[in-house]
Amino acid sequence: MQQLTRFAADYVGYVLKGGTKFYAWMGSLAVLIVGMMYVFYLQNTEGLIVTGMTSQIHDGLYFANLVFLVGVAAGAVTIVFPAYAYHHEGMHKVAVLGEMLAISAVIMVTMFVFAHMGRPDRLWHMLPLIGIYNFPHSMLGWDVLVLTGYLILNAICGFYYLWCKYTGKPINYKWFMPLVWVAIVWALSIHTVTAFLISTMPARPMWFHSMMPIRFIATAFAAGPCLIILAFLIIRNNTKFWVDDSAIKLLTTIVTWCLGIALFLTLSEVVVELYARTEHANGLYYLMFGLHGLTNLVPWFWGAVILMVSSFVLFLIPSIRNNFKLLPIPCVMAFAGIWIEKGMGLIVPGFIPTPIGEVTEYYPTFVEWLLTLGIWAFGFFILTILLKGAIGILQGDIKYVAAK
Amino acid sequence: MTTKETPKACPAEEQPSVCTAPPASADPAASAPKTSRRDFLKAGGMLSMSTLMGTAALMTQSDDAHAAAEWAEHFQKNYRLMTDAEKAEARARLERRYSQEYGKQVTVDTTGPQPGVLMGYALNIRKCIGCRRCVHACVAENNQSRGTKPGEKIEWIQVLRMERGKFEQGKMDHGYPEGLGIQVGGNAYTPAGQVLEGQYHYTPEAVPEQDATYMPIACMQCEKPPCVKVCPVRTTYREADGPVVIDYNWCIGCRMCMGACPYWARRINLTSPVLPKEEMNPVTHYLGNRPRMRGVVEKCHWCLQRTRHGRYPACVEVCPVGARKFGNLLDPESEVSKILERKNVFRLKAELNTFPKFFYFYD
Ligand code: SF4
Numbered sequence: 016m017q018q019l020t021r022f023a024a025d026y027v028g029y030v031l032k033g034g035t036k037f038y039a040w041m042g043s044l045a046v047l048i049v050g051m052m053y054v055f056y057l058q059n060t061e062g063l064i065v066t067g068m069t070s071q072i073h074d075g076l077y078f079a080n081l082v083f084l085v086g087v088a089a090g091a092v093t094i095v096f097p098a099y100a101y102h103h104e105g106m107h108k109v110a111v112l113g114e115m116l117a118i119s120a121v122i123m124v125t126m127f128v129f130a131h132m133g134r135p136d137r138l139w140h141m142l143p144l145i146g147i148y149n150f151p152h153s154m155l156g157w158d159v160l161v162l163t164g165y166l167i168l169n170a171i172c173g174f175y176y177l178w179c180k181y182t183g184k185p186i187n188y189k190w191f192m193p194l195v196w197v198a199i200v201w202a203l204s205i206h207t208v209t210a211f212l213i214s215t216m217p218a219r220p221m222w223f224h225s226m227m228p229i230r231f232i233a234t235a236f237a238a239g240p241c242l243i244i245l246a247f248l249i250i251r252n253n254t255k256f257w258v259d260d261s262a263i264k265l266l267t268t269i270v271t272w273c274l275g276i277a278l279f280l281t282l283s284e285v286v287v288e289l290y291a292r293t294e295h296a297n298g299l300y301y302l303m304f305g306l307h308g309l310t311n312l313v314p315w316f317w318g319a320v321i322l323m324v325s326s327f328v329l330f331l332i333p334s335i336r337n338n339f340k341l342l343p344i345p346c347v348m349a350f351a352g353i354w355i356e357k358g359m360g361l362i363v364p365g366f367i368p369t370p371i372g373e374v375t376e377y378y379p380t381f382v383e384w385l386l387t388l389g390i391w392a393f394g395f396f397i398l399t400i401l402l403k404g405a406i407g408i409l410q411g412d413i414k415y416v417a418a419k
Numbered sequence: 420m421t422t423k424e425t426p427k428a429c430p431a432e433e434q435p436s437v438c439t440a441p442p443a444s445a446d447p448a449a450s451a452p453k454t455s456r457r458d459f460l461k462a463g464g465m466l467s468m469s470t471l472m473g474t475a476a477l478m479t480q481s482d483d484a485h486a487a488a489e490w491a492e493h494f495q496k497n498y499r500l501m502t503d504a505e506k507a508e509a510r511a512r513l514e515r516r517y518s519q520e521y522g523k524q525v526t527v528d529t530t531g532p533q534p535g536v537l538m539g540y541a542l543n544i545r546k547c548i549g550c551r552r553c554v555h556a557c558v559a560e561n562n563q564s565r566g567t568k569p570g571e572k573i574e575w576i577q578v579l580r581m582e583r584g585k586f587e588q589g590k591m592d593h594g595y596p597e598g599l600g601i602q603v604g605g606n607a608y609t610p611a612g613q614v615l616e617g618q619y620h621y622t623p624e625a626v627p628e629q630d631a632t633y634m635p636i637a638c639m640q641c642e643k644p645p646c647v648k649v650c651p652v653r654t655t656y657r658e659a660d661g662p663v664v665i666d667y668n669w670c671i672g673c674r675m676c677m678g679a680c681p682y683w684a685r686r687i688n689l690t691s692p693v694l695p696k697e698e699m700n701p702v703t704h705y706l707g708n709r710p711r712m713r714g715v716v717e718k719c720h721w722c723l724q725r726t727r728h729g730r731y732p733a734c735v736e737v738c739p740v741g742a743r744k745f746g747n748l749l750d751p752e753s754e755v756s757k758i759l760e761r762k763n764v765f766r767l768k769a770e771l772n773t774f775p776k777f778f779y780f781y782d
């Protein structure tokens with residue numbers, strides 16, 4: 016018990032220490048978080064009317080980010096898996112950082128869930144025992160289940176590992192390894208269920224195909240590691256902690272080929288939908304070329320395509336891939352491209368046209384942008400805290416010293 | 420509320436439980452004349468324990484009944500899990516609150532499904548003239564939000580307007596793709612019988628228009644409702660007598676059901692509904708037209724407050740050409756059953772296996 020309080024105290028103490036750069040970063044995030052809290056309050060007193068959503072297009076920016084971030088959370092497995100399955104040396108050293116990323120991504124997802132609900136005050140209705148849970152029918156029910164499970168698994172695996180490093184005790188592999196394996200498979204499940212969440216609705220032909228889960232996983236395993244690579248490069252340059260080249264190189268390879276698969280799947284979908292050009296292709300057609308004179312999303316779509324294709328090409332060029340000064344460029348491009356493709360580019364056109372053929376457009380309001388930005392800021396806030404503490408422990412800066 | 424004497428949805432002799440004697444739990448609003456309803460409320464309702472408490476609250480501080488009711492509503496159970504006593508309590512609470520809020524005696528009916536009834540609807544697609552009177556009657560009857568700002572206006576019924584098309588000789592040579600010498604599709608036609616995107620909503624000056632046909636659409640009360648399957652908290656469900664209903668107090672506003680509905684039948688209350696006091700219809704049903712709150716989803720429920728007491732839905736009553744028919748599918752003598760037997764009938768999006776109980780027909 017005393018060890019535990021010391022652990023917490025040491026952890027917090029270490030995180031709090033930092034240079035001006037660190038405080039400036041955390042400070043600007045805090046400003047965004049305060050803004051987010053204000054608009055969230057506004058949304059909960061005025062109602063969803065302060066957003067750009069309507070009865071026609073009733074899922075917008077929040078839902079799009081939610082879907083995307085589930086992918087980022089799942090993407091953490093690209094570190095954990097090679098670390099434990101292939102005993103990759105470089106990865107093993109940083110596996111716990113991947114778990115920290117997963118934790119913060121799931122927290123962001125939860126916040127987007129709150130932002131998305133019409134009645135967040137009633138979310139307790141979903142809790143088993145005190146509420147009712149439409150299990151096993153509701154995909155949203157499954158989603159909540161797998162996300163909570165994933166959060167718990169990662170928290171246990173991550174913090175147990177750190178705890179052992181902190182106290183210097185050996186890791187009990189008897190139960191730790193099985194848990195890691197469960198977490199790895201579980202990571203796939205979270206994004207698969209998110210895909211099912213939207214692909215099981217025949218009312219929305221644009222989503223109604225079984226390619227959705229694999230496409231989701233492919234893009235997730237591109238976007239997640241992109242973010243991790245960026246984080247690793249920042250860590251390498253700003254702390255004493257050294258992330259091996261081999262780890263970053265492996266991640267780059269994973270990104271490249273997952274991106275390639277994602278592009279291939281997108282192309283297949285375009286061909287299948289547009290060759291016959293049935294009425295069911297209207298959503299995709301709207302996204303690519305506009306419909307009925309409305310073209311709001313067209314630049315987003317082509318922007319995403321350009322970002323993804325060119326980052327794929329850049330990743331293929333060895334002199335860029337292996338140059339850690341240039342590597343952030345394709346990473347940012349791929350990350351942004353996938354964010355658009357999976358967010359605005361997938362969720363919104365699913366509602367255009369509506370099931371009765373109406374074409375309307377969706378314009379996110381300032382409130383939505385600020386709330387979204389604020390939740391991202393909150394995520395990075397937590398991520399910074401988790402990563403900094405974890406690095407401190409891995410480096411041996413925080414260590415348990417028996418009290419005198 | 421309409422004042423016209425209305426025909427029964429089914430013959431009284433054959434369905435006594437539906438048409439003549441509502442069960443004891445039923446609201447006196449039933450099909451009884453106005454005066455007797457008021458008397459009943461004064462005599463019986465006012466004496467009930469809960470009303471006394473409400474009055475007490477009213478006397479001490481005007482806002483208390485409202486606040487107390489809202490507070491209690493936060494913690495109430497899902498409607499289907501409530502005991503009869505809890506239902507009565509919830510009902511009394513709501514009646515008190517609504518009456519205070521809207522300045523008139525509001526009743527909240529809790530009549531359940533009647534045995535031997537499965538409601539069904541049929542619409543004569545040939546007859547509809549696109550006057551949209553059903554839409555307005557529905558809004559008035561069911562207390563939908565009337566605001567003018569986007570997102571404040573809710574209509575459950577849509578009347579789709581379809582272009583009457585034709586094939587023209589002059590365009591016979593036009594082909595697709597243009598100018599390549601191969602034709603994979605001609606375009607000697609103008610769209611016939613197709614809903615063009617963006618054409619669902621219209622305000623014609625006179626109806627019917629020459630070049631248009633109409634397709635009214637609302638909740639189809641599916642037998643296999645996709646909206647019910649996806650709801651994470653089971654707040655929306657199919658009642659035993661057919662309609663798909665929503666417990667507005669239990670909905671978390673996740674909008675999964677809206678995504679799943681292939682008929683765009685559901686609406687989200689983006690803000691607190693705009694419902695002027697004078698226009699509020701005080702005869703309500705718990706699962707039907709009682710005032711909704713911000714952030715929840717709502718939809719057509721075939722006017723439970725009327726149909727459970729043997730009356731027609733408002734849209735059926737108001738239709739000037741008699742295109743709309745309603746009745747008991749289990750009763751072979753009801754109008755809908757006869758239509759299903761004798762007319763050419765189809766359902767929308769049959770390929771989705773939702774099995775609507777809303778049928779289109781033509782003679
Ligand atoms: S919006 Fe309400 S009724 Fe619809 S699925 Fe969510 S909780 Fe159920």
Ligand code: SF4
Nearest residue numbers: 638639641644646680
């Ligand atoms: S029409 Fe839509 S709202 Fe009505 S029961 Fe079917 S799926 Fe549900």
